[in-house]
Amino acid sequence: MVQSELTVHDIIEKIATFTNDPVPQITRLVYQESWTQAQDYLLGLAQKLGMDVAIDEMGNGILTIKGTKEGAVTLGSHIDSVVNAGKYDGVYGVAAAIVSVKELVEQYGQPTYDLQVLIFSEEEGSRFPMNFSGSLNVIDALPDIKQLQDREGFSFIEEREKALAPLKAKFPIGKAQMPISFAEIHIEQGPVLEIKQKQIGLVTGIVAQKKFTVTINGEANHAGTTPMSMRKDAFKHAIQLITYLENVAQQIGEPFVYTVGEIQLSPNVVNVIPGKAVFSIDVRHINAEVLDDFEEKLQAYVAKQETMIIVERWLNEPSEKMDEGFLSLLEEICHDKNSSYEKMASGAGHDTQVMNLVTKTALLFVPSRNGISHSPYEYTTAEDLERGKEILKEFIYRLAY
Amino acid sequence: MVQSELTVHDIIEKIATFTNDPVPQITRLVYQESWTQAQDYLLGLAQKLGMDVAIDEMGNGILTIKGTKEGAVTLGSHIDSVVNAGKYDGVYGVAAAIVSVKELVEQYGQPTYDLQVLIFSEEEGSRFPMNFSGSLNVIDALPDIKQLQDREGFSFIEEREKALAPLKAKFPIGKAQMPISFAEIHIEQGPVLEIKQKQIGLVTGIVAQKKFTVTINGEANHAGTTPMSMRKDAFKHAIQLITYLENVAQQIGEPFVYTVGEIQLSPNVVNVIPGKAVFSIDVRHINAEVLDDFEEKLQAYVAKQETMIIVERWLNEPSEKMDEGFLSLLEEICHDKNSSYEKMASGAGHDTQVMNLVTKTALLFVPSRNGISHSPYEYTTAEDLERGKEILKEFIYRLAY
Numbered sequence: 001m002v003q004s005e006l007t008v009h010d011i012i013e014k015i016a017t018f019t020n021d022p023v024p025q026i027t028r029l030v031y032q033e034s035w036t037q038a039q040d041y042l043l044g045l046a047q048k049l050g051m052d053v054a055i056d057e058m059g060n061g062i063l064t065i066k067g068t069k070e071g072a073v074t075l076g077s078h079i080d081s082v083v084n085a086g087k088y089d090g091v092y093g094v095a096a097a098i099v100s101v102k103e104l105v106e107q108y109g110q111p112t113y114d115l116q117v118l119i120f121s122e123e124e125g126s127r128f129p130m131n132f133s134g135s136l137n138v139i140d141a142l143p144d145i146k147q148l149q150d151r152e153g154f155s156f157i158e159e160r161e162k163a164l165a166p167l168k169a170k171f172p173i174g175k176a177q178m179p180i181s182f183a184e185i186h187i188e189q190g191p192v193l194e195i196k197q198k199q200i201g202l203v204t205g206i207v208a209q210k211k212f213t214v215t216i217n218g219e220a221n222h223a224g225t226t227p228m229s230m231r232k233d234a235f236k237h238a239i240q241l242i243t244y245l246e247n248v249a250q251q252i253g254e255p256f257v258y259t260v261g262e263i264q265l266s267p268n269v270v271n272v273i274p275g276k277a278v279f280s281i282d283v284r285h286i287n288a289e290v291l292d293d294f295e296e297k298l299q300a301y302v303a304k305q306e307t308m309i310i311v312e313r314w315l316n317e318p319s320e321k322m323d324e325g326f327l328s329l330l331e332e333i334c335h336d337k338n339s340s341y342e343k344m345a346s347g348a349g350h351d352t353q354v355m356n357l358v359t360k361t362a363l364l365f366v367p368s369r370n371g372i373s374h375s376p377y378e379y380t381t382a383e384d385l386e387r388g389k390e391i392l393k394e395f396i397y398r399l400a401y
Numbered sequence: 402m403v404q405s406e407l408t409v410h411d412i413i414e415k416i417a418t419f420t421n422d423p424v425p426q427i428t429r430l431v432y433q434e435s436w437t438q439a440q441d442y443l444l445g446l447a448q449k450l451g452m453d454v455a456i457d458e459m460g461n462g463i464l465t466i467k468g469t470k471e472g473a474v475t476l477g478s479h480i481d482s483v484v485n486a487g488k489y490d491g492v493y494g495v496a497a498a499i500v501s502v503k504e505l506v507e508q509y510g511q512p513t514y515d516l517q518v519l520i521f522s523e524e525e526g527s528r529f530p531m532n533f534s535g536s537l538n539v540i541d542a543l544p545d546i547k548q549l550q551d552r553e554g555f556s557f558i559e560e561r562e563k564a565l566a567p568l569k570a571k572f573p574i575g576k577a578q579m580p581i582s583f584a585e586i587h588i589e590q591g592p593v594l595e596i597k598q599k600q601i602g603l604v605t606g607i608v609a610q611k612k613f614t615v616t617i618n619g620e621a622n623h624a625g626t627t628p629m630s631m632r633k634d635a636f637k638h639a640i641q642l643i644t645y646l647e648n649v650a651q652q653i654g655e656p657f658v659y660t661v662g663e664i665q666l667s668p669n670v671v672n673v674i675p676g677k678a679v680f681s682i683d684v685r686h687i688n689a690e691v692l693d694d695f696e697e698k699l700q701a702y703v704a705k706q707e708t709m710i711i712v713e714r715w716l717n718e719p720s721e722k723m724d725e726g727f728l729s730l731l732e733e734i735c736h737d738k739n740s741s742y743e744k745m746a747s748g749a750g751h752d753t754q755v756m757n758l759v760t761k762t763a764l765l766f767v768p769s770r771n772g773i774s775h776s777p778y779e780y781t782t783a784e785d786l787e788r789g790k791e792i793l794k795e796f797i798y799r800l801a802y
Contacts, residue, residue, distance in 0.1 A: 082668065082670055082672065082673050083668035083669070083670050083673070084621065084667065084668040084673075084676075124672065125671070125672065126670050126671075126672070188626065189623040189625070189626040189627075190623070190626030190627060190628075191627075191628075191631060207625065209625070211671060211672075219773070219776070219778075220485065220775060220776040221772070221773055221774065221775060221776055222590040222591065222748075222749055222774040222775045223658065223660035223662055223683045223685075223775075224590070224608065224610070224658060224683075224685050224747075224748040224749040224750065225589065225590040225591030225747070225748040225749045225772065225774065226590075226591060226592075226658070226748075226772060227591075227592075227655050227656065227658070228650065228651075228655060228657075228658055228659065229655065230592060230772065233660075235661060235662075235664070236647070239640050239643060239644060242640060243640060243644065246637070249629065250629075254628050254629060254630060255628065256629075257624065257625060257627070257628070257629055258629065259624035259634075259671075259672070259673075259674055260636060260675075261624055261636075261666070261668075261669070261670050261671050261672060261673050261674060261675060262666065262669050262670055262671050263636070263664065263666060263669070264669075265662070265663065265664060266485065267483065267484035267485040268484070268662070268663050268664070268665075269483050269484050269527050269662050269663055270526070270527075270612055270660075270662045270663050270681035270683050271483065271525065271526065271527070271612075271660070271662060271683055271775070272483050272484070272485075272660075272662050272775045272776075273660055273662060273775075274661075274662060275485075275776065280671035282624045282625075282671050282672055284624075284625050346625075346626075347623075347625040347626040347627075348623060348625040348626050349625065371622070371626065371627060371631065372620070372622055373622065373623040373626065374621060374622060374623045374624075374672070374673045374674075375620070375621040375622055375673075375676065377620075
């Protein structure tokens with residue numbers, strides 16, 4: 001029967017077709033039509049596979065196989081993407097979770113504890129200035145979202161209701177159980193496993209992160225008639241600050257990462273001196289103190305300027321440590337299955353760090369070709385995808401049966 | 402009667418109401434609805450004032466008072482704006498031309514030569530990557546526009562036909578006469594007259610200009626997991642080039658001007674390393690050789706880079722000298738009217754430089770408060786507007802009667 005041939009790879013390829021852009025450019029931001037299509041497909045698939053399905057008020061998908069005892073051994077990941085992304089980020093963890101649960105039930109029947117797969121609605125923070133709204137809702141830690149708007153000024157709540165309407169019409173509303181454990185598998189999104197030629201990454205912790213929006217106000221003026229010495233060019237001031245921080249980042253050194261990924265000038269026209277520049281700053285390190293030092297240098301620079309510079313910090317994630325008992329268990333499983341592995345920190349944020357606030361967690365990586373992610377060039381071999389799923393499945397088996 | 406009270410200031414305030422943005426933010430790009438409304442208003446006004454009106458295939462407005470002899474003494478300016486502009490740029494020259502012609506006819510009756518006012522459709526190049534499409538069409542020097550598209554991919558020709566349809570339904574199609582002279586009055590858009598406390602600027606020449614689009618291709622990647630030493634950050638490379646050229650500009654020194662007014666990153670998201678950066682360069686100087694040297698340095702820098710950098714030069718305007726006989730006549734008129742004046746070069750391009758290719762031209766400036774232009778803060782006093790119109794009117798009288 002079709003179900004029994006279902007592979008992680010099949011699900012990833014199917015979800016890749018739900019995108020605003022032509023494949024292989026994946027753009028599936030939370031609550032866009034492509035997002036609704038992906039969630040609808042996965043909930044329908046889980047139903048076919050005999051799982052109980054529901055969605056919560058944020059649009060998280062909740063898939064359950066009842067156990068004989070109380071308590072939910074939980075696994076999952078997210079289905080939203082960044083702009084112009086690849087196929088694997090998030091979706092792999094969802095696909096591996098669904099296939100693992102399906103195969104465990106086929107092979108071992110009813111589990112002792114509930115098997116709960118969570119398909120998180122949003123993790124990337126690429127549409128609204130907020131990350132992890134899906135997993136934060138699951139642990140009842142969602143901040144106030146009433147005022148939240150995307151770049152075009154669309155309201156988070158209105159967009160959410162529009163996107164969920166068709167899903168609520170087809171699937172029951174529910175609430176995720178508080179898990180007794182959480183596991184997630186994800187592509188590494190970095191070059192470490194490939195360079196060290198290891199098959200599995202066992203994550204010891206997730207880096208701390210800060211995200212800022214910086215606004216610089218200058219004076220829009222004519223590009224031809226305003227002597228350069230008389231200008232208040234907001235872009236020029238932005239470049240000076242960005243370059244200063246680049247030097248700060250070089251002094252701190254790797255593994256510290258500093259990224260300016262987004263900038264908007266006003267009026268952004270060839271023959272007008274920019275009157276305003278708004279740009280983003282994203283910094284990460286396993287030690288939160290390093291980020292505090294960076295922020296101090298940023299604030300000190302801004303304080304020295306005559307130009308009006310507004311720095312708004314809208315994300316401040318501490319680092320999170322994964323469960324050491326789970327790490328040992330995973331090492332044991334890798335040995336049993338003759339899979340090479342590397343213990344490593346994660347430079348990317350993952351839903352696991354949110355779940356880590358309420359339960360013991362495990363996070364696994366598989367290699368990313370050339371370490372490329374958040375790009376259409378993102379790629380992991382079907383063999384690596386399958387191997388990762390096998391490790392995850394064995395881990396869930398040992399916890400839930 | 403209303404007409405006889407018509408002032409330059411009235412017309413400017415009326416045209417300011419035709420904008421995409423709330424006043425005082427003027428945005429009226431060529432062939433937008435606000436543009437059609439402005440041209441429709443001016444053609445209707447000219448009809449009420451007893452002028453023959455027509456539009457040509459580009460949407461230039463052609464207003465004519467017949468003379469007793471062959472030949473058209475011509476004056477005018479443009480009605481399109483940059484994004485988030487002020488009220489005066491271009492529109493002042495149109496308003497001063499209409500009021501001058503109206504008053505000349507009221508005071509002196511039929512002229513010897515035709516009085517021809519041209520309301521140019523586009524001069525700023527802020528919507529499509531092309532300047533002066535209006536005046537270039539008048540002198541039969543319009544380049545091929547078939548492929549021309551704006552940032553959103555709208556076709557120049559399709560947008561033009563959409564915008565002109567309602568005008569063609571109300572007003573006759575015509576063609577401007579080749580002028581026997583051309584005069585334009587404009588706000589200075591710079592600080593010189595204000596600093597030197599002069600009332601009128603008499604323009605000796607218009608600077609040479611070059612405009613470039615630079616495209617830098619890097620590699621989009623995850624902002625958290627890609628070590629900084631392994632990145633191909635297109636924005637970082639763009640900043641290095643922009644900063645290098647800033648130093649080149651400083652070495653050249655004033656009055657050379659260098660502006661990067663526009664930049665677009667892809668995907669332009671906070672947690673993704675920019676894979677692509679596209680930005681504009683605008684350089685101007687009275688000696689075209691200085692711009693050639695700048696371009697050589699730009700090309701030499703690009704040639705040295707490993708990163709893929711594409712430089713496209715899409716504007717290369719030589720400098721233009723205004724007619725010396727007209728300059729002497731204008732100096733004489735300023736003396737007669739006790740108006741202080743300054744002879745100066747124009748750092749901005751104007752339709753006059755295009756008309757200068759086919760006829761003798763004169764270009765006059767009035768002061769701009771704080772030298773601000775291409776901004777909602779653009780401002781010239783009603784007194785200065787009126788004085789400028791008086792000088793222009795006297796100049797036209799001496800040529801046409």
